[in-house]
Amino acid sequence: MDHVLIARVGLSAVGALQGVATVAIDCNRTHATNPVWVGHARFHVVWQTSTEVLLSLVGLALIWMGGPQQHVAFYLAALLIALSPLGFLVAFACRPLFRATLSDPNGIPPLRLKVAGAIRCLDMNLVAVLAALVCIAALTGIYRS
8 A cells, every 4th residue: 555545545544533423422421412501502512513524524525535636635635634623622721711721620621640640531532532643643744755
């Protein structure tokens, strides 16, 4: 298998996983149908989820698009697939401005780890976002080589 095919299959997996995982995580009782959340917040979650799915679908189409602009389409797909994790990092950095939290008492709690005798909380969303960005960067490098 050549490097271009490996990169295309890998980026397709990342893009598809983002689209499917977002629906699985956000369209349930902890988010979109959470009775504790105000209706407007639930609207924004469904809006964000729908946008993520559409970005993933466009990314997948661009990855497998043929023709003379195939290389440009691949890099555009990588950028589109990276937008959601990058947006997460912007929201992560802006949490203090909005008194935002990474998890909700009514939702999925962070992973609690004991490190050097102290309990550390690790948000798995942050782990997933960083892993996605590392994969996108690596796959872009593989495609380029």
